[in-house]
Amino acid sequence: MDRSQLIQQIKAKQSYLCVGLDTDFTKLPIHLQSHPEAVFTFNKAIIDATKDYCIGYKINTAFYEVLGTKGWEIIEKTLAHIPSTHFKIADAKRGDIGNTSAQYAKTFFETFAFDAITVAPYMGEDSIRPFLEYKNKFTIVLGLTSNKGANDFEYLKTSDDKFFYEKIISKISTWGTPENLMFVVGATQATQLENIRKIIPENFLLIPGIGAQGGSLNDVSKYGMNKDCGLIVNVGRSVIYASGKENFEEAAATVAKNYQQEMQGYLANSFADVAANS
Amino acid sequence: MDRSQLIQQIKAKQSYLCVGLDTDFTKLPIHLQSHPEAVFTFNKAIIDATKDYCIGYKINTAFYEVLGTKGWEIIEKTLAHIPSTHFKIADAKRGDIGNTSAQYAKTFFETFAFDAITVAPYMGEDSIRPFLEYKNKFTIVLGLTSNKGANDFEYLKTSDDKFFYEKIISKISTWGTPENLMFVVGATQATQLENIRKIIPENFLLIPGIGAQGGSLNDVSKYGMNKDCGLIVNVGRSVIYASGKENFEEAAATVAKNYQQEMQGYLANSFADVAANS
Numbered sequence: 001m002d003r004s005q006l007i008q009q010i011k012a013k014q015s016y017l018c019v020g021l022d023t024d025f026t027k028l029p030i031h032l033q034s035h036p037e038a039v040f041t042f043n044k045a046i047i048d049a050t051k052d053y054c055i056g057y058k059i060n061t062a063f064y065e066v067l068g069t070k071g072w073e074i075i076e077k078t079l080a081h082i083p084s085t086h087f088k089i090a091d092a093k094r095g096d097i098g099n100t101s102a103q104y105a106k107t108f109f110e111t112f113a114f115d116a117i118t119v120a121p122y123m124g125e126d127s128i129r130p131f132l133e134y135k136n137k138f139t140i141v142l143g144l145t146s147n148k149g150a151n152d153f154e155y156l157k158t159s160d161d162k163f164f165y166e167k168i169i170s171k172i173s174t175w176g177t178p179e180n181l182m183f184v185v186g187a188t189q190a191t192q193l194e195n196i197r198k199i200i201p202e203n204f205l206l207i208p209g210i211g212a213q214g215g216s217l218n219d220v221s222k223y224g225m226n227k228d229c230g231l232i233v234n235v236g237r238s239v240i241y242a243s244g245k246e247n248f249e250e251a252a253a254t255v256a257k258n259y260q261q262e263m264q265g266y267l268a269n270s271f272a273d274v275a276a277n278s
Numbered sequence: 279m280d281r282s283q284l285i286q287q288i289k290a291k292q293s294y295l296c297v298g299l300d301t302d303f304t305k306l307p308i309h310l311q312s313h314p315e316a317v318f319t320f321n322k323a324i325i326d327a328t329k330d331y332c333i334g335y336k337i338n339t340a341f342y343e344v345l346g347t348k349g350w351e352i353i354e355k356t357l358a359h360i361p362s363t364h365f366k367i368a369d370a371k372r373g374d375i376g377n378t379s380a381q382y383a384k385t386f387f388e389t390f391a392f393d394a395i396t397v398a399p400y401m402g403e404d405s406i407r408p409f410l411e412y413k414n415k416f417t418i419v420l421g422l423t424s425n426k427g428a429n430d431f432e433y434l435k436t437s438d439d440k441f442f443y444e445k446i447i448s449k450i451s452t453w454g455t456p457e458n459l460m461f462v463v464g465a466t467q468a469t470q471l472e473n474i475r476k477i478i479p480e481n482f483l484l485i486p487g488i489g490a491q492g493g494s495l496n497d498v499s500k501y502g503m504n505k506d507c508g509l510i511v512n513v514g515r516s517v518i519y520a521s522g523k524e525n526f527e528e529a530a531a532t533v534a535k536n537y538q539q540e541m542q543g544y545l546a547n548s549f550a551d552v553a554a555n556s
Contacts, residue, residue, distance in 0.1 A: 022378070062374060062381035068389045069350040076347070093374050095398065096340060097425040097491075100300070103340035111346045120373065120398040122420055124427020142400055147375040149402020156445060157437040164442065167434060213375075 001087055001115045002136045003179050003228075006204070009055045009085060010229045011271075014264040017256060018056040018089065020208070020236025021046065021078065022063050027241055029248050039067070042248075043078045046240050049249040053260035056087030058206075058234050059114075079113055087232070089140065089206070090114040098126035105130045109137050116140050118184060118206070121168045125175060132176045138204075139181055143169045143196065146186025146209030165192075170199045178202040185224070187215020187233070193223035204230050210259075211238030217259065221266035229267060235259060279365055279393045280414045281457050281506075284482070287333045287363060288507045289549075292542040295534060296334040296367065297324065298486070298514025299356065300341050305519055307526050317345070320526075321356045324518050327527040331538035334365030336484075336512050337392075357391055365510070367484070368392040371420065376404035383408045387415050394418050396462060396484070399446045403453060410454045416482075417459055421447045421474065424464025424487030443470075448477045456480040463502070465493020465511070471501035482508050488537075489516030495537065499544035507545060513537060 010016050023039050032038045047057065059078065064071030082088055094104040094117065101119075108117040109131075116138035119131055131139035144154055144165040154165040169183055185196055187209035196205070205224055209215035210233055217233060224231050239259075243251030288294050301317050310316045325335065337356065342349030360366055372382040372395065379397075386395040387409075394416035397409055409417040422432055422443040432443040447461055463474055465487035474483070483502055487493035488511055495511065502509050517537075521529030 024381075060374075060378055062372070062378045062385065065385040066381045066389055069347050069354070072347040072350055091374075093372065093398070094340070096338075096369075096371050097423070097427075097486075100338060100340045103302075103344045107340065107343040111344055120371070120400055122398055122400045122431060123423050123425060124430030124432070126425050126427040128427075145375070145401050147401060147404050149375075149404040149406075152402030152449060153400060153442075153446060154402070156442070158442075159435040159437055159439065161437065164431075164434070164436075168431060171430060208375075 003204070006055070006087055007228050009087070010267070013053070013055050013260070014267055015053055015055055015260040016229050016231045016233055016263055016267070017054040017259045018058050018087070018206070018232050018234040019046065019050050019054045019239050019256065020058045020060060020091070020234045021240065022060040022236045023240065024063055025067070027244070029244050029246060031246055040074045040077050043074070044081050045249045046252050047081055049253040050239065050256040051083055051086065053253070053256040054086070056089060056232060057082050058089040058091050058236070060091045060236070075112060088113070088115045090117040093118050093120050093142065095120035095123055095127045097123065098130060101127050102130040105134060109134045116182070118142065121172060128172065128175060132180050134180075137180065139176060140206050141168070141172050141181070141183055143183035144185050144189045144192055146188045146213050146215065150186065150189065166195070166199065169196065173200050173203065178204070182206055184208065186213070187217070187220045188213055190216060190219035190223055193220065197224065197226065201226060202230070204232060207231055207233045211235045217262055221263070225266065225270045227270070229270065233263070281482070284333070284365055285506050287365070288545070291331070291333050291538070292545055293331055293333055293538040294507050294509045294511055294541055294545070295332040295537045296336050296365070296484070296510045296512040297328050297332045297517050297534060298336045298338060298369070298512045299324065299518065300338040300514045301518065302341055303345070305522070307522050307524060309524055318352045318355050321352070322359050323527045324530050325359055327531040328517065328534040329361055329364065331531070331534040332364070334367060334510060335360050336367040336369050336514070338369045338514070353390060366391070366393045367418065368395040371396050371398050373398040373401055373405045375401065376408060379405050380408040383412060387412045394460070396420065399450060406450065406453060410458050412458075415458065417454060418484050419446070419450050419459070419461055421461035422463050422467045422470055424466045424491050424493065428464065428467065444473070444477065447474065451478050451481065456482070460484055462486065464491070465495070465498045466491055468494060468497035468501055471498065475502065475504065479504060480506075480508070482510060485509055485511045489513045495540055499541070503544065503548045505548070507548065511541070
């Protein structure tokens with residue numbers, strides 16, 4: 001999927017919601033846990049219930065790797081069940097020396113048919129380039145993360161009085177284009193979004209941290225949106241575990257729909273602004 | 279395996295060599311490529327050929343993930359073939375928000391029986407803590423890496439005139455102890471080793487970058503060794519691909535043995551120094 005197709009999907013659905021399939025076996029509804037294919041069955045039901053309200057799914061690989069070889073079979077089957085209209089993100093946070101990153105890029109873009117993968121920035125250019133070389137695929141680099149630990153290093157000040165995360169974003173933004181490069185910015189960091197938009201006005205941002213982590217969709221949309229929307233807001237736990245009972249699908253659909261409707265409001269403002277200015 | 283057992287192995291073998299199983303199907307000897315279990319057969323042969331000269335094996339997960347579900351079966355079988363005396367490192371460079379890192383820790387320490395995993399530092403404390411909570415397991419955090427991209431961010435200067443990698447190492451060293459925490463320092467960065475030893479005199483260092491990447495074993499040993507050896511030097515490509523022909527096992531054994539003998543010399547100096555001072 002390329003950038004213009006992604007924007008088309010956002011306009012068509014009036015949504016920039018991504019549903020995070022951080023599926024933890026121990027948190028599944030009790031009636032599903034005895035099912036021989038519990039995790040996949042759950043994912044399938046969640047996808048069917050939410051696909052009209054979201055434009056993508058984010059698979060957090062950790063929750064599948066923990067299941068061993070079986071976990072990767074579930075990733076494969078889950079990907080196959082996601083409609084081709086939807087953007088498929090591997091939240092894998094990979095990154096290594098060049099020849100190893102090339103293997104990771106091949107893993108997620110060829111062995112598995114993801115549209116995008118999250119990548120860690122610490123090891124620099126040769127650790128990121130191999131991902132960027134794929135056409136119509138997106139590399140989503142960690143910019144400013146949603147967790148408490150973001151304060152440890154991402155907010156360190158550099159000798160030229162920048163935050164470390166700013167150096168990361170501004171340097172890496174020169175290695176790719178808005179056609180192949182996005183950044184992760186946590187919703188809990190909404191106060192930094194105006195600043196981030198000065199550095200990268202065009203790139204899409206993947207925004208985790210709404211829902212269980214407490215970020216505000218209103219703030220994120222207000223400070224992070226650009227003329228193409230420019231946001232993919234991921235919500236995981238508060239959608240997929242909306243109910244732990246037999247009605248989990250309806251509950252997930254309701255929460256996803258609520259987010260979509262809130263987003264529709266923000267998009268109307270945004271696209272209207274653009275229309276007024278053009 | 280705990281720290282004292284690791285040191286015992288180093289003394290018994292007179293080696294601190296770790297063999298990196300970055301097994302790339304396309305680089306296997308031609309006569310093996312038609313074998314139905316080519317990668318595992320190769321790993322098995324390399325382990326049998328080198329186990330007397332090394333104290334551990336490092337499995338670079340990227341080279342297995344690229345094979346899809348089959349890759350994780352090969353990891354499982356390879357681990358089962360490594361003798362229990364040997365230290366088993368997952369070179370996986372994971373790290374995410376706390377609840378996700380907990381899943382990764384469980385993956386590599388419980389689902390798969392690794393002794394250690396490499397972890398990326400960018401996301402800070404809650405991304406690293408879940409790994410450190412395992413007893414007799416090691417978290418190996420990226421300190422200063424061997425690749426060219428290390429110059430992009432790891433060598434950035436902070437407002438108090440430190441390199442960014444120094445801040446990473448000194449802060450993270452307070453979260454663990456030499457019993458559960460190691461750091462990656464690339465062999466190509468040997469000039470920084472004296473400095474790094476001032477920050478962390480006791481922690482073991484995992485040193486990649488010898489061989490194909492051009493680092494010097496002499497320099498690394500001279501500047502990085504401490505009274506317990508304190509080094510695990512990984513060599514991948516130059517051991518496992520020492521020959522691309524039918525004699526690949528003997529060739530790998532010869533290269534590994536050469537490294538072991540060079541290491542034996544450095545260890546004699548080191549342990550002799552300690553003996554003389556005690």
